[in-house]
Amino acid sequence: MKQISFPSEKSLALLIDPDKATGKSLDKILSLATRYKVDYIFTGGSITFNSIDTLIDSIRERCRIPVVLFPGNLLQLSSKPDYIMLLSLISGRNPELLIGNHVLAAPFLRNVRNKLVPVGYILINCGSKTSVEYMSQTEAIPSEKTDIVVATALAGEMLGLKMIYLEGGSGASKPVPPELINSVRKNITIPIAVGGGLKTGDQIEEAFNKGADLVILGNGVEINSSLIEEGCRIRNKMRKIR
Numbered sequence: 001m002k003q004i005s006f007p008s009e010k011s012l013a014l015l016i017d018p019d020k021a022t023g024k025s026l027d028k029i030l031s032l033a034t035r036y037k038v039d040y041i042f043t044g045g046s047i048t049f050n051s052i053d054t055l056i057d058s059i060r061e062r063c064r065i066p067v068v069l070f071p072g073n074l075l076q077l078s079s080k081p082d083y084i085m086l087l088s089l090i091s092g093r094n095p096e097l098l099i100g101n102h103v104l105a106a107p108f109l110r111n112v113r114n115k116l117v118p119v120g121y122i123l124i125n126c127g128s129k130t131s132v133e134y135m136s137q138t139e140a141i142p143s144e145k146t147d148i149v150v151a152t153a154l155a156g157e158m159l160g161l162k163m164i165y166l167e168g169g170s171g172a173s174k175p176v177p178p179e180l181i182n183s184v185r186k187n188i189t190i191p192i193a194v195g196g197g198l199k200t201g202d203q204i205e206e207a208f209n210k211g212a213d214l215v216i217l218g219n220g221v222e223i224n225s226s227l228i229e230e231g232c233r234i235r236n237k238m239r240k241i242r
Contacts, residue, residue: 006083006117006163007191007214010238011039012204012231015070015195015218016059018043018050030062032225036232042216043081044070056080072135074101077108084115087165090156091122091149092138119163119193120156122149124176126197130169140169143176146183157188163214164188168196175199178206185211199223201230208238 014033021029033041041063043055056067056078066082078084086109089097109116123132123140133140141148153164164184166176175197185192194207195216204227207215215235220227 007039009213010208010235011214012235013040013042013068013214013216014038014221014228015042015044015216016055017045017218018052018055019045020222021055022050022058026058027062029221029225029228030059030065032228033065034063036229038065038228038232039235040068040083040214041065042068042070044076045072052076052078053080072132074104077105079108079112079115082115083117084109084112085165086116086118087121088119088156088161089123089136089138090120090152090161091124091141092136094136094138097136097138117163118161119165120153120159120161121165121167122152122156123167123169124149124180124196126168126176127173130172130196132167132169143180146180149180150183150187153184153188157190161190163191163193165193165195166212167194168198172197175203175207178210181207181212182210199227201227201234204231205234205238208234 041059043052059067068083068085069078069081070085071077125140125142156164166181166184168176176194181194191213192211193214193216194212195218198204198217199220204215217227217231
């Protein structure tokens, strides 16, 4: 089976919610993503009313950026993306999100297993209860509990997961603390993705500097589309330093 290298260098992704990005708004964000060479387009969300397949087709009509499925539930499964994040919510103790949903999804995913990226998904409490916490029926790990976050990330790596995703949650009031990212980076060898609450270039740069391999932008871009240009500029600088 082909071994996936994802990401292979410092990378920036945009998370597009199927229920928010349509028509002209999708045209605009993908035009900017193409101009500044965003690495990946993530698709998915906590609740989705519109078709993931339809969104992926629309993205492919507009750009050639690789599409990553970031499923919020079983209804969001698709074989169309370039990569599929197989998420295990290892910060919580909801058995359905640790293994239950994976069992149900396995027959569908077995024919696209070369696209799968097993990911340890860790929710961090960054100041407010997020949609992810509510929908997953789990509690996020407090951002000051560094030892618990590090141990959870280590356990994920030891279980064979290929990436750790530190998530502040959609609509988070602030991002994952840089020093927390740094502590996880010092203790694991697999890639680290960071998302949630990133609204400024300084926050993006801090995340990269402290050890993030992949930074995902979502709501921050909806508020300020120039963040795409700024994020890509910072990513390019990080690649030169590395």
